[in-house]
Amino acid sequence: MKVLKFGGTSVGSAQRMKEVAKLITDGEKKIVVLSAMSGTTNTLVEISDYLYKKNPEGANEMINKLEAKYKKHIDELFATAEYKQKGLEVIKSHFDYIRSYTKDLFTLFEEKVVLAQGELISTALVNFYLQECGVKSVMLPALEYMRTDKNAEPDPVYIKDKLLAQLDLYPEAEIYITQGFICRNAYGEIDNLQRGGSDYTASLIGAAVNASEIQIWTDIDGMHNNDPRVVDKTSPVRQLHFEEAAELAYFGAKILHPTCIQPAKYANIPVRLLNTLDPTAPGTLICNETEKEKIKAVAAKDDITAIKIKSSRMLLAHGFLRKVFEIFESYQTPIDMICTSEVGVSVSVDNTKHLNEILDDLKKYGTVTVDKDMCIICVVGDLDWENVGFEAKALDAMRNIPVRMISFGGSNYNISFLIRECDKKIALQSLSDLLFNDK
Ligand code: ASP
Ligand code: MG
Numbered sequence: 001m002k003v004l005k006f007g008g009t010s011v012g013s014a015q016r017m018k019e020v021a022k023l024i025t026d027g028e029k030k031i032v033v034l035s036a037m038s039g040t041t042n043t044l045v046e047i048s049d050y051l052y053k054k055n056p057e058g059a060n061e062m063i064n065k066l067e068a069k070y071k072k073h074i075d076e077l078f079a080t081a082e083y084k085q086k087g088l089e090v091i092k093s094h095f096d097y098i099r100s101y102t103k104d105l106f107t108l109f110e111e112k113v114v115l116a117q118g119e120l121i122s123t124a125l126v127n128f129y130l131q132e133c134g135v136k137s138v139m140l141p142a143l144e145y146m147r148t149d150k151n152a153e154p155d156p157v158y159i160k161d162k163l164l165a166q167l168d169l170y171p172e173a174e175i176y177i178t179q180g181f182i183c184r185n186a187y188g189e190i191d192n193l194q195r196g197g198s199d200y201t202a203s204l205i206g207a208a209v210n211a212s213e214i215q216i217w218t219d220i221d222g223m224h225n226n227d228p229r230v231v232d233k234t235s236p237v238r239q240l241h242f243e244e245a246a247e248l249a250y251f252g253a254k255i256l257h258p259t260c261i262q263p264a265k266y267a268n269i270p271v272r273l274l275n276t277l278d279p280t281a282p283g284t285l286i287c288n289e290t291e292k293e294k295i296k297a298v299a300a301k302d303d304i305t306a307i308k309i310k311s312s313r314m315l316l317a318h319g320f321l322r323k324v325f326e327i328f329e330s331y332q333t334p335i336d337m338i339c340t341s342e343v344g345v346s347v348s349v350d351n352t353k354h355l356n357e358i359l360d361d362l363k364k365y366g367t368v369t370v371d372k373d374m375c376i377i378c379v380v381g382d383l384d385w386e387n388v389g390f391e392a393k394a395l396d397a398m399r400n401i402p403v404r405m406i407s408f409g410g411s412n413y414n415i416s417f418l419i420r421e422c423d424k425k426i427a428l429q430s431l432s433d434l435l436f437n438d439k
Contacts, residue, residue, distance in 0.1 A: 003031045004215045005180060005202035008038035010276045011122050014076035017129060023217075023279055024175060025135050031176045031205055034126060035198040036118025037073070040066070041181075044115050047098070051106040051114075059102050067095045070121065077125060083132040090124045113190045116143075119179035119198075127177045137175040140166050146183035146201060148191060154183070154200075156263070160208040167209070178205070199260035207267035214264055214271045216256065222273045222284030223248060223256070225297040226432045230425055233437055237284055237296050243413045244296055244380045245271075245286045251299035251378040261286070290413075295381035295390060298431045300424055304336065304374040305352050306404055307359070310344035311366030320365065321345065327361045336376060337407045337416055346405050348376065348418055371404060375421040379431065384412045391415055397430040 004024060011017050011034055024032055035041075043066050050058035074087035094117045101110050123139060130137035145162035149155040167176065180198025185191040193200045199216055206214035222236040223245070240248070242265040249258040256273065264271050265288065274283040309324055324345060328335055331354035335347045344366070349355075355370075362368045379394045391408055394415050405418035419427055433439035 001029055001031065001209055001211055002213045002215060003033065003202050003206040003209070003211045004217060005033040005198055006035065006217045006276065007198065007219075008035040008040070009219050010217055011035065011126065012038035014073045016276070017073075017077055017126055019276060020126065020217075021130055021133060021135070023276065025130070025133070027174070029174055031140070031178060031209065031211075032126075033178055033180045033198055033202045033205065034119065034122050035180050036122050040118035040122070041115060041195070044098075044118055048106070048111040048114050051102060051110070054106075056102040060099070063095060063098055063102075067091060070095075073125070077129055078132055080132060083128055086128050087125060090121060090128070094121050109189060112192060115192060116179075116182040116190050119182050123177050123179050130175060130177070135175060136173050137177055138170045138173040140176045140178040142179040142182050142201065143184055143190065146193075146204070148183055148185050148193075150186045152185065152191075154193070154204050154263075155186075156204070156207065159204055163205065163208050199256060200263075203260045203262070203264045203271070206269045206271075207263035210267065211269050214269055215274050216260075216271060217274050217276050219275065219277055220273075221275045221278060221281050223297065225436050226428055227300060230300075231428045231432050234432065235436070236281075238282060239289070239291055240284060240286045240296055240380075241290045241413065242271075242286055242288055243411065244290075247378060247380045247411070247414050248297055248299050251301045251376065256286075290382050293382055293387055293390075295379060295383070295394070295435050297381070298377060298379050298428060298435070300378070300428060301336075301350065301376045302421055302424070304348050304350050304376050304418065304421075305355065306346055306348045306371040306374050306418055307362070308344055308346045308369040308371075309362050309366040310369070323365055324362065327358055330361075331358050333358060337405055337418055339405045339407060348374065348405065371420075373421045374404060374418050375424045377417045377419060377424070377427050377431070379415045379417075379435070380413055382413070383408070383415055385409060393434060394431065397434045398427060399430075401427050401430075 006020050047059045047062045070091045078084045078087050098114055098117055127137050127139050145159055145166055147155050147158045180201040181192050183191050202214050224234040225237050226234040228234045242261050246261050249256045268288055270287040272283055272285050275281050333349055333351050337348040339346045359368055383390055401419055401423045403417050403419055408415045
C-alpha cells in the first residue's frame with residue numbers, strides 16, 4: 001500500500017481539493033495524509049496569540065473571518081444539498097469548538113487543541129467530497145493512533161499497533177484519509193509533531209504499515225540541484241540517497257522536513273516527491289541507494305558565524321577540544337562545521353543568541369576571531385573518499401572566491417565550504433556551471 005501526503009497548498013481551495021481527489025482515485029488502496037488548508041494553521045496560531053493576550057474580541061474577529069472563508073469553500077466543493085449540509089455541520093462544530101476556547105484560561109494545552117482543528121477540518125471535507133463522488137473513502141482519526149512518548153518523540157510501537165487496528169475496521173475501503181501533523185502525547189492530550197509535521201506523519205505511517213512507497217505531493221517538481229531563486233538553469237534531481245536528501249533539507253532545500261526522512265529511511269521505504277501541478281512529472285525519488293560517482297545537488301545556508309580559536313600552547317594538549325566544545329554545549333549552541341589545524345580550530349554556528357558569552361569563555365583558551373555574515377555551501381552526492389576528482393571539481397568552482405573553511409570526510413555524501421554571504425550567488429552559479437551544466 002502507498003501513503004500519499006498532500007500539503008496545505010495542494011488542498012488550499014475547493015478546486016485544489018477536487019484535483020487531489022482526481023489524483024488519488026485510481027482504484028488502488030491507499031492512505032492519504034492531509035495538511036490543513038494553506039494559511040489555516042498560521043491563522044489558528046494568530047487566534048491563539050490573541051487568546052494568550054486575553055483579547056477575545058481580536059480572536060473572535062479572526063475566527064469569524066476564517067469561518068466565512070470555509071463556508072465559501074463548502075459551497076464550491078460540494079454539488080449536492082446533502083453534502084453541502086454535511087460540510088456546513090463540520091465547519092460549525094469545529095468553529096464552535098474553537099470559540100469555546102475564547103472564554104476561559106488559555107494555555108499551551110488549549111493552543112494545541114486549537115491548532116489541531118485545521119487538519120481535522122481539511123480531512124473531513126475531502127473525505128465527504130470523495131464520498132459524494134461515490135468513492136469508498138473512510139477517515140482514520142490520527143488522534144486514535146498517532147502518539148508521542150514521554151520524550152515527545154513518536155512512539156512507533158504504539159502507532160503501528162493502533163493504526164493497523166484502525167485499518168482492520170474498514171477492510172472494504174479504497175481510500176483512508178487521515179490528518180497530518182496532529183497526535184496525542186504520552187498523557188493522552190492533543191499535541192502535534194511541530195509545524196510542517198505532516199511530512200513526518202506520512203513517514204511514520206509509511207513505516208508502520210510497511211508501505212511500498214511514500215509520496216510527498218507539493219507544488220514543485222521535486223528537489224532541484226541548486227537554489228532556483230539564486231541560480232539560472234537549475235533542474236530537478238531524479239534520485240537521492242536518504243542521507244543526501246537529509247543534508248540538502250538541512251541546508252535549506254525547503255521542500256522536505258528533515259526529521260520526516262528518518263522513519264522511512266530506517267524502514268527502507270522509498271519516498272517520492274511529486275508535483276500536484278504536474279502530476280505526471282517523475283519528481284524525485286529518495287531511497288537507500290547511491291548513484292555512484294555523481295554529484296547531485298548544492299544548497300546554501302545563510303547567516304552563519306565563523307569562530308576561530310588559536311592556541312599554539314594548548315591545541316595539541318589533550319582535552320583542549322573538549323573544553324572548547326563544552327563551552328558551546330553549555331550555551332546550547334550547536335556547531336555546524338569544524339576545521340582543525342595544529343595551532344587552531346575553526347567552527348561555524350548559526351545560532352548566535354549566546355555569542356558574546358561564548359566568545360568571552362573561549363578567550364580563556366586562546367585568541368578568538370569572529371567572521372559574521374558567512375554562508376555554508378554544501379555540495380551533495382557520492383563523495384566517498386575513494387572516488388577521485390570530485391573534491392577537486394567542487395573546489396575548482398571556488399577558484400575566484402575567498403574560502404574561509406572547507407569540510408570534507410565527515411560523511412560520504414558531502415563537502416562543505418564556508419564563504420562570505422556576499423559571494424554566495426557567484427559560488428552557487430559557478431558550482432552549477434561546473435558540476436551540472438558542463439560549462
Ligand atoms: N498544518 C501544519 C503547518 O502548517 C502542518 C503541515 O502543514 O505540515 O505547520
Ligand atoms: Mg509542509
